Amino acid sequence: MSKTPAPLDADPYYEGVPRYMIDVYDWAYVDPKWVRALDHNWVVAVLLFLNDQRLIRAYLNEIGEGARVWQVAHVYGDLVRRAAQKVGPAGVFHVTDITPVQIEHATRKLAGMAWTRVIRADAASFAVEESYDLICSFFLLHEVPEEKKHEIVDNMLAKLPRGSKAVFVDYHNPAWWQPIRYILKVVNHYLEPFAETMWKNEIQHYAREADRFTWRKRTFFGGVYQCVVVEHKP
Numbered sequence: 001m002s003k004t005p006a007p008l009d010a011d012p013y014y015e016g017v018p019r020y021m022i023d024v025y026d027w028a029y030v031d032p033k034w035v036r037a038l039d040h041n042w043v044v045a046v047l048l049f050l051n052d053q054r055l056i057r058a059y060l061n062e063i064g065e066g067a068r069v070w071q072v073a074h075v076y077g078d079l080v081r082r083a084a085q086k087v088g089p090a091g092v093f094h095v096t097d098i099t100p101v102q103i104e105h106a107t108r109k110l111a112g113m114a115w116t117r118v119i120r121a122d123a124a125s126f127a128v129e130e131s132y133d134l135i136c137s138f139f140l141l142h143e144v145p146e147e148k149k150h151e152i153v154d155n156m157l158a159k160l161p162r163g164s165k166a167v168f169v170d171y172h173n174p175a176w177w178q179p180i181r182y183i184l185k186v187v188n189h190y191l192e193p194f195a196e197t198m199w200k201n202e203i204q205h206y207a208r209e210a211d212r213f214t215w216r217k218r219t220f221f222g223g224v225y226q227c228v229v230v231e232h233k234p
């Protein structure tokens with residue numbers, strides 16, 4: 001006799017996970033079997049065409065010892081550990097994520113580092129108790145629907161104190177001569193339906209009050225990636 005599958009909501013790994021994550025990224029960030037298989041540095045290196053270390057450095061270089069940092073979503077591999085180590089015991093390192101399994105993985109990676117906290121929250125609505133020096137989104141925006149991109153950028157900037165920085169590392173519009181452009185077109189079509197608007201829109205397009213901030217953009221690898229540092233205007 002065939003067994004009726006349990007509804008997804010009855011599975012703790014799916015509880016409270018937004019629809020777009022289940023529909024598009026179940027295999028990448030929700031189903032624990034897949035996440036266990038994929039959570040490695042080499043996967044990040046392959047996904048980023050071996051640009052992982054310089055993109056990670058673009059973020060880590062913005063972290064000073066003793067800083068108070070909020071990373072808005074978990075990333076495969078050792079990035080959260082490296083960011084937390086750079087902050088050190090004199091600082092604060094908070095990472096939020098929306099899926100239970102990613103919370104589990106981040107918690108394991110940061111075990112024993114008393115200045116860190118892993119919090120289950122939507123980056124679009126996380127209510128911050130801390131005054132952060134740095135708020136970073138590392139490859140989150142391209143994975144969320146348009147409305148959510150607006151909400152995440154607005155929430156990060158609303159929580160950004162004067163004198164602090166927001167850092168966005170993500171995809172960008174690749175130059176026409178960059179062969180990766182054509183590979184990504186196919187990948188986006190089949191696997192990343194929310195990514196291609198990052199080619200059309202600057203990140204500041206997603207901010208309701210973009211004029212209140214300065215936006216410094218650097219691109220990498222023939223325009224495939226960008227790092228944007230945002231600060232309040234003087």
Ligand SMILES: C[S@@+](CC[C@H](N)C(=O)[O-])C[C@H]1O[C@@H](n2cnc3c(N)ncnc32)[C@H](O)[C@@H]1O
Binds near residue numbers: 021044076122139144
């Ligand atoms: C940072 S992005 C992509 C990073 C990159 N592909 C990697 O190597 O891991 C992936 C993470 O974003 C999380 N995520 C998706 N939507 C979110 C949201 N609204 N708030 C917080 N985290 C979210 C996913 O659960 C996942 O852990």
